[in-house]
Every structure is written in structure tokens, then in C-alpha cells.
Amino acid sequence: MSLLSMKSRKVKTNGPLDTNQLTKTQQLLKDKWLYVLLLPGIVYFVLFKYMPMWGVLMAFQDYSPFKGFWQSDWVGFDHFQYFFQNPDFFRLLRNTLILALYDLIFFFPAPIIIALMLNELRMQFFKRTIQTLVYVPHFMSWVIIASITYVFLTTSGGAVNAVVEYFTGEKINFLSSPDWFRPMIIGQVIWKETGWGTVIFLAALASVSPEQYEAAIMDGAGRFRRMWHVTLPALRSTIVILLILRLGNFLDQGFQQIFLMTNSLNRSVADVFDTYVYFVGITQGAFSYSTAVGLFKAIVGIILIYGADYLAKKLKQPGLF
Amino acid sequence: MKQKKKSIWMLLLTFIISALLIGCSDGETNTSDENNDNNQENTNDSEAEGNGEPTDISIMTASFTPEPPDESSPAWQAIEEFTNTNLDIEFVPNSNYDERFNITLASGELPDVILTGKTPSFINAVDDGAFWDLTDYVDEYENLGQMNDIVKNNISIDGRIYSLYRSRPLGRMAMSIRQDWLDNLGMEKPTTIEEFYDVMYAFTHDDPDGNGQDDTVGTIVSEYEGPWDIMQTWFGVPNKWGIDENGELYPHFQDPAYREALDFFKKMYDEGLVNEDFAVMDPAKWHDAFVNGKAGTIVDVADAASRNQDKMIDADPSLEGAVDLIGAVEGPNGLHNLPTTGYSMMFAISKTSVETEEELHKVLEFMDKMSTEEGQNLGFNGVEGRHYEIVDGVYTPTEDQGLVYEHEDLNQLLTFIPEERFLTAPLQEIEKKEEKVMKANEEIAVPNPAEPLVSEVYSRQGEQLDNIILDARIKYIVGQIDESGLDEAEELWMNSGGKEYIEEINQLYQEAQ
Amino acid sequence: MHKMHNTPLGRVFDVFNHIFLALLGLATFIPFVYVIAGSFATESEIAARPFFLIPETITTAAYDYIFSTTTFIRSIGVSVLVTVLGTLVSLLLTMTMAYPLSRKKLLGRNLILNLVVFTMVFNGGMIPTYMVVKSLGLLDSLWALILPVAINPFYLIIVKSFFQNLPSELEESAKIDGCSDMGVFWRIVIPLSKPVIATFTLFYAVFYWNDFFNALLYISDSAKWPVQLLLQQLMMVANMDFGEMDTMLADPPEESLKMAVVVVATVPILIFYPFLQKHFAKGILLGSVKG
Structure with missing residues (x-):
């Protein structure tokens, strides 16, 4: 075991490059090819991500597409004030947070578990077939999934x-009961996206060498200890990074899915920021207001990303940077 | 090292090539823009020459087919020839039309004519002076001058008309009913709400299809709330807003008939006359139950009757004539029907692209011409001899899908003001009934007095306000809340901005009078 | 992973594992079988039976309709072109950007990474992005479907961390052999990253294939519409705006047709995965270097 941990530590340390002694100019010159490689990407981010960034400022305007950005009126924090004072704000926040937590607790680990299980299969044909089958739902649209859900769950x-x-003598109103709404949503997400989520973990597992397993066998490690001590650590950095990145979009929910599964009887738990923004922003054309809500979500997201990254570093885990 | 160099050059080359490719298409769009500009100038030039030179008109409209026509389409060319125009039509997929509308507004390059809904974006743009006020112009035109007053009122903003509506039947809401089931049970078509109840009761409990099984319901409803809106109108509930004796507007749910209607719905639900899962039923599967002979009535649109009957006949040819239509049934205070808005989106004319009155007249002339019989035929049916034939006086469309695509989306240019004039295949019995019912429904339509009013409160909170009332209605029907629950919902509505909404609407209403 | 000794508990686990995964495979695949079955079924059967895996009467009417014109075939061609080209551009840009960022001593690295992370949560939105695309003259060009979305910042960060985990000894020895950073990247790093490349080829390809929204915004010429946009046309008409459905001028699309279009639009990308799968296994090489 000590052998194994040594190895993984070795991987993470950086080479003994003595860049410290170089001046900045020397360093830039030395890494010139790296900057050449970097350039196209930077151009991309400047052009397509930062040039349109002024759109964020629409949150402080009454933006009118016809008048354009410069002619539109500035309103300061009006939209934010309206949003936070909205009587529905806390209900929306609560629903969004609970669903996001459910997602994190129940959906996030699912692809990891399935990837581990798939990794234990030794028949390559069987493994590949299952892998392919579980990833199929990713390609089905929510409209079809909602329709099939109705067919299966209706009373x-x-x-x-x-x-x-047959078993309990009673029917359950899965589709209309507020209690069942969240389990149903998470269930659909697990069904649809777990297979797709395994792809990245299986790729990470592909980089575990057979020798590591053999070494573990030599050490007398059983099936589950191998899983715990070899396979899982190989996934660790991927898991941590995906987790941190997921937090950046913590308050985002699949709008279309929730929209399709909402009805008059479960709306009290189904309304989330994304559906709210849809109705206010798209159907009612309030660009600035929906931008303001989006900005609020983004700020929460960025705080969560940096917070989680900080925490990861504290726990001696590989972070984002 | 050599090899490394090579890879760098390859990389650079890739970027240069891609840059070049971008450059190329850049050039293309620029030239086409220039063309547009030239065309614009041509328009001005042609004014002087009178009718000789064709007018250039650019139009943005929706597309429902996978392949909208282009300039090479004979139907397109025939329209240009007929109207003496050069058309530049942009077809935008209907699925997300609103986004493209907003982006087009933002881009500052509006086409001469643009299709739009009466959305907040459109209304704001009207406020900012983006579109022509057509109120004083349309009357000069033979067809456009004959707009329907109800619909004209519906599209107006502060009493002015900024667009030409695309006409749709006002009296479209109707109930399909299984005539053969009525015959089996020896019943007559219902004419009052009481009779409607009796029929639904019999449809549910008296085995109307004679299969010996208790597998039918009186009516089928889905998550889509339309049927409840239509049925409550039968009871005399106003269409969104009622007018009291002082001439003040009040929201429909404050009308005493509203509770009456809800009690009736609740009774229907409690007695199983409506499918028990209606509140969650997938609207896409809604009509299936009617088609399959599981439901005896469906309250939706008149034109669904023929669609459903066609499907039923496909499965069982003996069902020919099994479906009949009822416009509305009589309530305690007369016969009422919920109308549609009477239009499906409208055409607005841009002030930035159509700069002068002369140009405006050319555009209106084009729209007016498209409403003539020949214009509608070209737009709806395409070119005779290519897209359809007249065989023994009977209109026979082509079956070649490629040819259909050549003209189909051009029907998105038509306003059908004042009426539909294009050739159609001989109507089936049921289709004739649909027309008759829709016509009759116009007489008993309950208009929404606040339809032309643009409320600021509603534009912000409308969805939330509507949901409070709609949800309470469903909850009441399924028994999750009682009378006091309804009261609470109404109070919540009042406190969530409803009070301000009522005040605002009344103020706007008084101003408009 | 051969000839491992297996405990009784391990054997029980194996049996359970196989059964569970097989059931999972069924549960995830059967709804798609329903879609395929529905695409071959008659309208009346779809209306009559809520769920079925084999239609009673098999008809190819929906497919006959789809392939009666060249429209769908052409749109699949557009989708394939955009997917292939887009995936190449995206992989190239993502890899070249991620590699320098994986080098912790690079000057300015942290600033750039922070700016990248920032774009993951903040974006200018639809209208400003449209303005940029328009000012670059990309409207109505297939490049508009590729360049504005060429680098996914999430993928960039993940690829960067994959690169970070590469053993640095390799790079150093290559450098001692006289390779520049560019040489190290193309000759050492890229060949070692096959599983990463395979993964992100899949991710980008699926993204480009499924995207319809950019086409909706940027492409007016219907000859350049990808197949997902056509699918969207057919699916949306009947579902989202049910109340305002404009069925007066044209009948709503038939269910079987919708399902057939789903099949036609999905199967090409579905069969892409099994083809890529064998490349995942090649990552073994990476491990053997470590050992």
C-alpha cells in the first residue's frame, strides 16, 4: 500500500524546474512556445466571451432591444430590489436549493458508482454493450421523457x-403530489444522465495501469480493497474537479424538464429560479429583469466555486487551478 | 526539430485557413447587405416611375416546415409577378420565433414587414416608435379596410393599430361529441348545461359503446387548462374581465357564476365524469382518449373534430359520421362561448426600413393584394398546374412533398383579411359543420374588454397572478381545497399585485373609452 | 485484471453486478425501443396503445415521408459537417490552450485560469453574443455554429487537470533530448492523451450534433439548417404552446413522424460511441509509463 501512495504522490509533484532564478522576461522567452499554443484560446475567450460581457450590465438597465444598449435607461439596482422583495423569492430560493442539494446528493455520485461497477466487468463485449445502452437516454429529449413518464406513472x-x-392496494399520485415531485425529477435526471456521466470517469479509469492492480493483488488486497485503494483514488481528481464545477451552476436546473413536469397541483414545490426567469424573461420580455436574476445566480455560483476550491486545497485535494 | 516546425506551420495554416474561410463568408454577407441597401434605393427611385418597376419588400415571418421556399420557387415568383414586387422573405423556425424577433430588433436592421406576437417586446418597440401606426391608413384598402372590429380591438395598443393581424376563427372553441354514442343511448345532443351533465353521466355509466365494460368517461381534459376556461364561459363567467353596473372592470373569478361553474366541475370530477388524472395528463396524449373511444366528448377547438374523426376512421371505417360538434351549451343566463383572440400573430411595418408614406403605401398595397382571391390562392395553394390541378372543377393538390415545400410556408404571408378566399378541396360533412359552428360561435362570443389594454403590472407578474387562480381552480376541482381555500387564493392574488392590477386596468380602461 | 483470485463474496458481487447492470441497460434502452417502434407504427396504434415495443402493423410511412425529399438528408449532411469540423476545431483549441495552463510555473497562468472560470458562470447573453457574431460577418455561415462555442470552459479545465497529472519526468527527458515545448506537446503529450482525446471528441461531437439553438439564431438559409433544428420544428409545434397551437393552416405533425425524426436525428450520433470506445482502453499506455 505504501508503494501505491508513493506513486500517486510522485505523479502530482512538479518537476524540479529552476524557473525561480529567471527574470520575468527570460521566463516569457523560455516559455514562448507555450504562449503561442495559448494564443488561439485567448483570442477565443476575448472575442466570444468577454466582448459580449457588457450584456451583464443590462441587469442595471431597462434594456429595450430596439433602443439598444446605449439608449436604454439605467435603473441601478431596481431589478434586484424587486427580485428580493418578491413575495415568491424565498419559496423560489428554497425550491431551487433543495432540488440542487438532492441533485448533488443523489445524482452526482450515480455515475461514479456505475463507472466503478462497469469497471469490474471483465467481459469486454458485455461491458461495452452496457456502456452504450446506459448512455442512450442522454439523447432523448425531455418532451419524450415527460411523455413516457406520464404513461408509466399515471394513476x-x-x-x-x-x-x-397490487402490493399496497393504493395508488400513488406521483405526478401531482408535491412530495413526489423532487424524487421524480431526480429520478428522471439519474435515468437520463447517469450513463453519460460515466464516460468521463471511465476515461479516467483507463489511465490506471494493470500493474497497479497487480501490485495490489500482491499485497493481498481483495476485490473491494482494490476498488477502494486503487480505482477510487484514480478518479479522485476528476471527482473533485467535477464537483467544484458543478457548484458553479449550483442554482441552475434543467428548465425544460421542470417546466414539463410542473402542474397546478405540484407547483408549490416545482417553481424554481429557472422556470421563473423563463416566464418573466421570455414570455414577458423583461430582458433586464431576467439578466438580473441570472447575475444573482452567477454570483452565488462564483462564490461556491472559489469556496469549494479553497476547501479542496485545505483538504489537500487537487483543486481547479 | 524539423518535424516540430512543421507541426507549428500546420497549426498556423489551420488558423489562417479558418480565418480565410471566415473572411469569405464575411464578404458574402456584406455584399448581400449592400444589395439590400441598393434595393432600398431602388424603391425610392421607383416611386417616381409609378407602377412600372417592381417594389422591393423584405419580410420576416415564421416557418412551420423543414424546408421553406426560396426565390427559385415558382410560387414565390408568381407572387412577385402578381404583386409587382421583389420579395426578400426570411423564414424563421416557428419553434423559437420570439428570440429571433428580439434579436432582429436589437440588431437594428428590421425588415420592412415583420411578423410578431402582441408581446411586451413588440409593445415596447411600438412605444419607442419602431413601427408605423396604421390606424389611419388601412381604411383606404379594399381588403385590409374590412378588419373585424373585435380582432381589430384585440390587436390595438392604446386604441391605435400598429399591425395587420393574421385572421383566425374567433369562434373556434367548440365541443366534439360522439354522435353514435348518443344514438346508442337514445339521447339528443345536449343544448343546456343540465343536458350536457346528463349526457356525460350516461357516457360514463351507461356503457355508451355497448362493449359491456365500464371503460368510458364523459369528457377528457388534460393539463392544458383550455377546457375549463371554455366550460366556465358557458355559465356566464366573463372572459378574463367582467364589467359591473358602474362600468368598472373586475377579474372574472369575482363573478358569482365562477363559483357556480367550479362547483359543477367538482361534481363532474367527483362523479368520475372526467378522467381522474386530468391535472397531470400529457396534453400530447389528450385527444387519444377521444380517438380510442374512451371519452365521449372533448372540449377544445372545432377543427379537432375532423382530425380526430379521420384517425378514428383509419382504425375503424365504420366510424364514419361518429363525431358531431356543439358550439356551446346554454347556461343559466344564456348562450355564451369563449372566443379566441381571432388572430395568430400579426405583421408590423418598420419605420426605420420603410421610411416614407409612399413606401408604406406600397407595402400595404402588397399586403392588400395578398388578401385577394388570387393572392390567397398563390400564397396558400401555389401555382395551378404545378402545385395543384382543377380536375372537373375540383381542387386537387399535388402529392409530391418536394412541390408542397415549394409553396407551403408562403401561407405565412397571408392575413386572410377579411376572410379566407383560397380554393379548397370539397369539404367533408364534418368540416362543413366545423365552419357552421365557428360562424355561429362568433354571435355568442364573450369578448375580453381588457384585451387591448397593456398593463405594466401584468407584464411583470402576470404569470404568477394567473397561476394563483388557475392552480386554485384545479385544487378545488380535485378536492384539495374548499370554498375557503378559493377565498384565500383570491386574497393572495389581491395581495400579490392583483389590487394594483385591477386599479391599473380600470384606469387604462377609462382612458380608452 | 485477469486471473484474480475471487472470494465467495466477490463472486456474489459479480453475479449481482452483472444482473444489476443488465437491468439498468434494459431500463435505459427500452424507452428508445419504444420510439423506434412508434416510428414504424400507425397513428391509430400509437393513439390506442400507450406503450409498446413491437408495432402490430409495421409501416414505413413516416420514413417514406422523411426521405421523400432531400431536405432531411441534406440537413443530416449539414449536421455531420458541423460536427466533424467543430469537433476538430474545438479539440485543437482546447488542447492547445489547456496544455500551457497545466504548467504551474507559467507566468500569467492564474490570471488566465481565473478569467476562464469567470466565463463559466457569467456570460453576456444572447443579444450581445449575436452582435459579436454579426460584426464578425459570421451570420448564415456554418462557422457561426462552431466558433462562438469552440471552447467549453468546463472541458478546458478538465483537460488541463488531465495534463497536470501526466508524469513530468517524461517532459523533462524529452526536453533534455532537445525538444521544445511545442515538440513536447505534439510528440509526447498528445500521444499520451488518447483517452482524453477520445472522451472530449465524444463530448464535443455530441454537443455540436445536438445544438439547434445557435442555428436558430444565426442561420437564416434553410439549406444550412442542421437536423436538430428540423426535429425541434416538429417537436415544439405540438407540445410547448399547446393552447396557442396554430393548427389552422397545417395539421400538427403525426406522432409516428416525430418519432421517426427522433430516430433519424439520434442514431448517427449514437453509433459514434461504440466506435470510440476502443480508444478509451488505449490509455493503458499512460499507466505503464508511470509504473
Whole structure:
């Protein structure tokens, strides 16, 4: 075991490059090819990410597309004030946070677990077939998934409710019950995206050498200890990075999915920021207001990203940087 | 080292090539822009020459097909010839039309004619002076001058008309009913709400299809709230806003008939006359139950009757004539029907691209010409001999899908003001009934007095306000809340901006009078 | 991973693992089978049976309709072109940018990384981005579907961290052999990164294939519409705006047609994955260097 941990530590340390002794100019010159490689990417970010960044300022305007940015009126923090004072704000925040937490707790680990399970399969054909099958739902649109969900879960002849009724004698209103809304949403996400999520972990596992496993076997490690001590550590940096990045979009939810699964009976738990912004922004054309809500979400996101990164570093985990 | 150099050059080359490619398309768009500008000038020039030179008109409209026509389409060319124009039509996929509309507004390069909904973006742009006020112009035109007053009122903003609506039947809402089931049960078509109830009761409990099983419901409703809106109108509930004896507007749910209607719905639900999962039913599967003979009525649009009957006949040819239509049934205070807005989006004319009155007249002339019989035929059916034939006096469209695409989306240019005049294949029995019912429904339509009013409160909170009332209605029907729950919802509505909304609407209404 | 000794518990786990994954595979795949079945079914059967895997009457009417004109074939061609070209551009840009950023001593690295992370949560939005695309003259060009989305910052960060985990000894020895950074990148790093490249080829390809929104914004010429935009046209009409559905001029698309378009628009990208899978395994090389 000590052998293994030594190895993984070795991987992370940087080479003994004595750049410290060089002046900045020397350093720039020395790394000139690296900057050449970097250049196209920087051009991209400047052009397509930072040039349009003025759009963020629409949050402080009453932006009118016809008048344009310069002619539109500035309103300061009006939109934010309106948003925070909205009687629905806390309900939206609560719903969004709970759903985001559910997502983190129940969905986030799912691809990792499935990747580990797939990794234990030794028949290559079986493994690849399953891998391909589980990733298929990623390509199905929410419209179709919502439709199929209805067919299975409805109380009027749905297959799932037939089974539930057979065992318990009662039907469950999955589709209309506020209690079932969140499990249903997370269930759909798990079904749709788990297979897709495994791809990146399987790629990370591909870089684990057979020798590491063999060494572990030599050490007398059993099946589960190998999983714990070899496979999982190989995924660690990927897991941490994906987790941090996920936090950046913590308050984002799949708008279309939630929109399709919302109805009059479960709306109290179903309304989240994204559906709210849709109605206010798209159907009611309030560009500036929806930009303001988006900005609020982004600020929360950036705080979470840096917070998580800081925490990761504290815990001696590889962070974002 | 050599090899490394090579790879760098390859990299550079890739970027140069891609830069070049971008450059190329850059050039292309520029030239086409220039063309547009030239065209614009041509328009001005041609004014002097009278009718000789074709007018250039650019139009942005929606597209519903995977392949909208282009200039090479004979139908397009025939329209240009007929109207003496050079058309530059941009077809935008209908699925996200609003986004493209906003972006086009923001880009500052509006086409002469643009399709739009009566959205807040459009209204704001009108306030900013983006579009022509057409109120004083349309009357000069033979067809456009004959706009329907209700619809004209619906599209107006502060009493002025800034667009030409695309006409759709006002009386489109109607109920399809299984005539064969009525016959089986020896019943007549219902004419009052009581009779409607009796029919639904029998449809649910008396085995109307005679299969010996209790597998039918009186009516089928989905998550889409339309049917409840239509049915409550039968009871005399106003269309969104009612007018009291002092001439003040009040929201529809404050009308006493509203509670009456809700009690009726609740009774329907409690007695199983409506499908129990209506609140969550996938709207895409809504009509299936009617088509499959599981539901005896469906309250939706008139034109659904023929669509549904066609499907039923596909599966079982003996069902020919099984579907009939009812416009509305009579309530305690008369016969009422919920109208549509009477239009599906409208055409606005840009002030920045159409700069002078002369130009405006040319554009209106084009729109007016497209409403003549020949214009509608070209726009809707394409060119005779290519897209359709007249066989023994009967209109026969082509079956070649490629040819259909050549003209189909051009129907998105038509306003159908004042009426539909294009050739159609001989109507089936049921389609004739649809027309008749829709016509009759116009007489009993309950207009929304606040339709032309633009409320600021509503533009911000409308969705939330509407949901409070809509959700409470559903909850009441399924028994999750009682009378006091409805009261609470109404109070919540009042306190969530409803009070301000009522005040604002009343003020706007008084101003408009 | 051969000839491992297996404990009884391990064997139980194996059995359970196989059964569980097989069931999972079924559960994820069967709805798609329904879509395929529906695309071959008649309208009345789709209306009558809520769910089925084999249609009673098989009809190819939906496919006949789709392929009766060249429209769909052409749009698939557009999608393939954009996907191939876009994936190449994206991979190239992502890899070249990620590698320098993986070198911790690079001057300005932290600033750039922070600016990249910033764009993951903040963006200018639809209208400003449209303005940039327009001012670059990209409207109605297929490049408008590629360049504005060429680098996904998430992927960039992940690739960067993959590169960071590469053993630095390799680079150093290559440098001692006289390779420049550029040489190290192309001759050492890229060949070692096959699983990463395979993964992100898949990610970018799927992204480009599924994207319809950029086409909606930037492409007016219907000859350049990708297949997902056509799919969107058909799917949206009936579902999102049910109340305002404008079915007066044209009947809503038939269910079987919608399903057939889903099949036509999905199958090409689905079969891409099994083809890529074998490249994931090649990463073994990376491990062997470490050992």
C-alpha cells in the first residue's frame, strides 16, 4: 500500500524546474512556445466571451432591444430590489436549493458508482454493450421523457401504479403530489444522465495501469480493497474537479424538464429560479429583469466555486487551478 | 526539430485557413447587405416611375416546415409577378420565433414587414416608435379596410393599430361529441348545461359503446387548462374581465357564476365524469382518449373534430359520421362561448426600413393584394398546374412533398383579411359543420374588454397572478381545497399585485373609452 | 485484471453486478425501443396503445415521408459537417490552450485560469453574443455554429487537470533530448492523451450534433439548417404552446413522424460511441509509463 501512495504522490509533484532564478522576461522567452499554443484560446475567450460581457450590465438597465444598449435607461439596482422583495423569492430560493442539494446528493455520485461497477466487468463485449445502452437516454429529449413518464406513472392505467396498487392496494399520485415531485425529477435526471456521466470517469479509469492492480493483488488486497485503494483514488481528481464545477451552476436546473413536469397541483414545490426567469424573461420580455436574476445566480455560483476550491486545497485535494 | 516546425506551420495554416474561410463568408454577407441597401434605393427611385418597376419588400415571418421556399420557387415568383414586387422573405423556425424577433430588433436592421406576437417586446418597440401606426391608413384598402372590429380591438395598443393581424376563427372553441354514442343511448345532443351533465353521466355509466365494460368517461381534459376556461364561459363567467353596473372592470373569478361553474366541475370530477388524472395528463396524449373511444366528448377547438374523426376512421371505417360538434351549451343566463383572440400573430411595418408614406403605401398595397382571391390562392395553394390541378372543377393538390415545400410556408404571408378566399378541396360533412359552428360561435362570443389594454403590472407578474387562480381552480376541482381555500387564493392574488392590477386596468380602461 | 483470485463474496458481487447492470441497460434502452417502434407504427396504434415495443402493423410511412425529399438528408449532411469540423476545431483549441495552463510555473497562468472560470458562470447573453457574431460577418455561415462555442470552459479545465497529472519526468527527458515545448506537446503529450482525446471528441461531437439553438439564431438559409433544428420544428409545434397551437393552416405533425425524426436525428450520433470506445482502453499506455 505504501508503494501505491508513493506513486500517486510522485505523479502530482512538479518537476524540479529552476524557473525561480529567471527574470520575468527570460521566463516569457523560455516559455514562448507555450504562449503561442495559448494564443488561439485567448483570442477565443476575448472575442466570444468577454466582448459580449457588457450584456451583464443590462441587469442595471431597462434594456429595450430596439433602443439598444446605449439608449436604454439605467435603473441601478431596481431589478434586484424587486427580485428580493418578491413575495415568491424565498419559496423560489428554497425550491431551487433543495432540488440542487438532492441533485448533488443523489445524482452526482450515480455515475461514479456505475463507472466503478462497469469497471469490474471483465467481459469486454458485455461491458461495452452496457456502456452504450446506459448512455442512450442522454439523447432523448425531455418532451419524450415527460411523455413516457406520464404513461408509466399515471394513476389511470400506468404500469408503475398497477404494481404499486397490487402490493399496497393504493395508488400513488406521483405526478401531482408535491412530495413526489423532487424524487421524480431526480429520478428522471439519474435515468437520463447517469450513463453519460460515466464516460468521463471511465476515461479516467483507463489511465490506471494493470500493474497497479497487480501490485495490489500482491499485497493481498481483495476485490473491494482494490476498488477502494486503487480505482477510487484514480478518479479522485476528476471527482473533485467535477464537483467544484458543478457548484458553479449550483442554482441552475434543467428548465425544460421542470417546466414539463410542473402542474397546478405540484407547483408549490416545482417553481424554481429557472422556470421563473423563463416566464418573466421570455414570455414577458423583461430582458433586464431576467439578466438580473441570472447575475444573482452567477454570483452565488462564483462564490461556491472559489469556496469549494479553497476547501479542496485545505483538504489537500487537487483543486481547479 | 524539423518535424516540430512543421507541426507549428500546420497549426498556423489551420488558423489562417479558418480565418480565410471566415473572411469569405464575411464578404458574402456584406455584399448581400449592400444589395439590400441598393434595393432600398431602388424603391425610392421607383416611386417616381409609378407602377412600372417592381417594389422591393423584405419580410420576416415564421416557418412551420423543414424546408421553406426560396426565390427559385415558382410560387414565390408568381407572387412577385402578381404583386409587382421583389420579395426578400426570411423564414424563421416557428419553434423559437420570439428570440429571433428580439434579436432582429436589437440588431437594428428590421425588415420592412415583420411578423410578431402582441408581446411586451413588440409593445415596447411600438412605444419607442419602431413601427408605423396604421390606424389611419388601412381604411383606404379594399381588403385590409374590412378588419373585424373585435380582432381589430384585440390587436390595438392604446386604441391605435400598429399591425395587420393574421385572421383566425374567433369562434373556434367548440365541443366534439360522439354522435353514435348518443344514438346508442337514445339521447339528443345536449343544448343546456343540465343536458350536457346528463349526457356525460350516461357516457360514463351507461356503457355508451355497448362493449359491456365500464371503460368510458364523459369528457377528457388534460393539463392544458383550455377546457375549463371554455366550460366556465358557458355559465356566464366573463372572459378574463367582467364589467359591473358602474362600468368598472373586475377579474372574472369575482363573478358569482365562477363559483357556480367550479362547483359543477367538482361534481363532474367527483362523479368520475372526467378522467381522474386530468391535472397531470400529457396534453400530447389528450385527444387519444377521444380517438380510442374512451371519452365521449372533448372540449377544445372545432377543427379537432375532423382530425380526430379521420384517425378514428383509419382504425375503424365504420366510424364514419361518429363525431358531431356543439358550439356551446346554454347556461343559466344564456348562450355564451369563449372566443379566441381571432388572430395568430400579426405583421408590423418598420419605420426605420420603410421610411416614407409612399413606401408604406406600397407595402400595404402588397399586403392588400395578398388578401385577394388570387393572392390567397398563390400564397396558400401555389401555382395551378404545378402545385395543384382543377380536375372537373375540383381542387386537387399535388402529392409530391418536394412541390408542397415549394409553396407551403408562403401561407405565412397571408392575413386572410377579411376572410379566407383560397380554393379548397370539397369539404367533408364534418368540416362543413366545423365552419357552421365557428360562424355561429362568433354571435355568442364573450369578448375580453381588457384585451387591448397593456398593463405594466401584468407584464411583470402576470404569470404568477394567473397561476394563483388557475392552480386554485384545479385544487378545488380535485378536492384539495374548499370554498375557503378559493377565498384565500383570491386574497393572495389581491395581495400579490392583483389590487394594483385591477386599479391599473380600470384606469387604462377609462382612458380608452 | 485477469486471473484474480475471487472470494465467495466477490463472486456474489459479480453475479449481482452483472444482473444489476443488465437491468439498468434494459431500463435505459427500452424507452428508445419504444420510439423506434412508434416510428414504424400507425397513428391509430400509437393513439390506442400507450406503450409498446413491437408495432402490430409495421409501416414505413413516416420514413417514406422523411426521405421523400432531400431536405432531411441534406440537413443530416449539414449536421455531420458541423460536427466533424467543430469537433476538430474545438479539440485543437482546447488542447492547445489547456496544455500551457497545466504548467504551474507559467507566468500569467492564474490570471488566465481565473478569467476562464469567470466565463463559466457569467456570460453576456444572447443579444450581445449575436452582435459579436454579426460584426464578425459570421451570420448564415456554418462557422457561426462552431466558433462562438469552440471552447467549453468546463472541458478546458478538465483537460488541463488531465495534463497536470501526466508524469513530468517524461517532459523533462524529452526536453533534455532537445525538444521544445511545442515538440513536447505534439510528440509526447498528445500521444499520451488518447483517452482524453477520445472522451472530449465524444463530448464535443455530441454537443455540436445536438445544438439547434445557435442555428436558430444565426442561420437564416434553410439549406444550412442542421437536423436538430428540423426535429425541434416538429417537436415544439405540438407540445410547448399547446393552447396557442396554430393548427389552422397545417395539421400538427403525426406522432409516428416525430418519432421517426427522433430516430433519424439520434442514431448517427449514437453509433459514434461504440466506435470510440476502443480508444478509451488505449490509455493503458499512460499507466505503464508511470509504473
